[in-house]
Amino acid sequence: MSIQTYQQLLATTTGLLLLTAVLQVWGRSIVRAIGLLVLQGIALAGLVLTVGLYAGEDSAWVVAGLLLVVKAVIMPWAMLRSARLIGVTREHSSRVNAAVELIGAAGLTLLAYAVSGPILGNHSDLAAQAVPVGFSLVLLGFWQLLVRGSAITQLVGFLMLDNGIATISFLTFGGLPLVVELGATLDVLLVVLILGVLMVRMQAEQGHIDISELRELRD
């Protein structure tokens, strides 16, 4: 792979990651949110493949394939299934209005670039230059977890956070050992499945999946 191709592929995949994260912020359709997650999964798998192949690692195909299957197929499918079972396709509640949400997201992206600079120091490494995208994903995922009221968009936020962490780990040192990678992916998949089951139970028990309405337990 020539350095130009590498650079272009890196820019495309990280750009797609950031774009899908920012687009998550507005819009209330749950199907659209899950669709964006699929795109993000594909971009992440592409990024992994690019970084791995450029570094000359054969296991990159395995890891990228695994990520593609789990993040772009199984997880979205499971979430879509939970959403269908619950019968919710649009989210109603957000704790802040859309404008504030968007400004917050923009601010967090800036913050991600601001904090990654000093943390990374002056690495001339091309991949390291893209790390702020990973931090943006983490912060935007957090933001979504904080401001959204519906269980299913909280789950989307959590997955975005996880994609961000995966991005950072691949960009900073070309991925983790295969056994750790497998374990981590499987863990996140299990969390998604568990939260899906809990959501369906929540809907059956109380007729909605609004997190801000969970007030049974208090001091």
Added chain:
Amino acid sequence: MAILIWVPLVLPLLLAAVSIVLRSRAWTLWLPVSAAAVLLGVGVTLVVSVSSGGPLVTAGGLIRVDALSAWMLTVVGAVAVVALWGGIPHRTHRNRNIGSFASLLCLFLSAMSLAVVADNLGLMWVAVELTTITTAFLVGSRGGRGALEAAWKYVVLGSVGVAIAFLGLILLSAASRTTGEPTLSWVALLAHAGGLDPTLARAGAALAVLGFATKAGLAPVHSWLPDAHSQAPATVSGLMSGVLLSVAFYAILRVQAIADAALGPELMRGLLTAAGLLSLAVTAGLVITQKDFKRLLAYSSIEHMGLLALGAAAGGPLALAAVLLHMLGHGLVKSSMFVLAGRILGYTGSHDIADVRNLLRRRPDLGGPFLLGAAALLGFPPFVTFFTEVAIIVAGFQRGLGWQMLLACALLLVVFAGIARNVLAMTVGADPDPDAARTSPAPPDLPARFRQIPIGIALGVTAVIGFAAWPLAAPLLDAVTALGGAR
């Protein structure tokens, strides 16, 4: 000897499969108990073997048992025996889901064992996340709105917290690029700590501690804990409060060792002191007016985690040995207390402190141990918690945390008053209906006594271990050395 490490990792998996097959046979619930007993045996054997022969390594370096890991395995095993044995329900209270319940408990034990023996940041993270996954349904298994809410908060906050920790671990590992190939091994990171990139190490260690603090229930990221620990069934609460919190704290200790060696102790000392004092303050603020006795115990766990954080902040052999011994003492007592709380719940049918009165008279088999256990939680001598708390505070004064320790003592007094007031109201408080005390049916004799055995052992061990600690001194000091020694 290294093959022994695989026993607590693999045996619970087999037992989990067996429990699924056996379903609701009467003795299915004994499978996790036997797994815990084996774990305890292996833990003790490894403590002995490591103290004479040095650390054991297997699985190509991914798994490594040093004195600290062996000690943690022992703590996990001991607490799990008490919680699981004591938590076996009376014959009349069994439900149908015993098979899956027992198998999740087995998997949970295996995940905790993996977390303490992994010498790879990534593998340890996977194991800690697995503890959340295996306990998710256990927390929600009682059903109902409260349990669902608790399970949701637990899984979301636990996973997000641990994800942050993962980010921290990645940065910590990336910090080792300056020493050659980036590594994920504790030992290698500790050995090369001097050469770590300071900015990355600082950010990584702070994020890792913040993330694991969520799992360890330290304030200000504790909000899931009272809900999850009060809604879970007694056995699960006992395991989670008694030992899962300590397993998460173990990860903090490992990160702290690396950060202290790389950056000096100030960063971790600041973070842990703040978290410790805040945890004590949160507990102090909420125990006095607490109305639910399981939540009362959950807040007491936050208090004890705060104490551990203060001990780790103080550092040095005395404080760290006290922290490790406190994990055992608190774990044994807290798991017994949750088991007793589960039985009280079965007796009164209510979580409310106000509904439990004169327990010492009405049900001496519950009231007596509950009162003793509470005394141990409050740090009365002769219980080991007294000695460890004093050691932590003394070490804090010695190592320049004077006003912090004074503040901690003041907060501990408030916590003491709050818990004592509520527990006394439950056990010896004025009985609204004195006749009921005489007319209430006596519990069935033999099974009750059998179910008292683990509680008795746990409280007995906690009471004598403070005096008979000399065989423990060497392994504890070895474990402290594994954390980078006398800093």
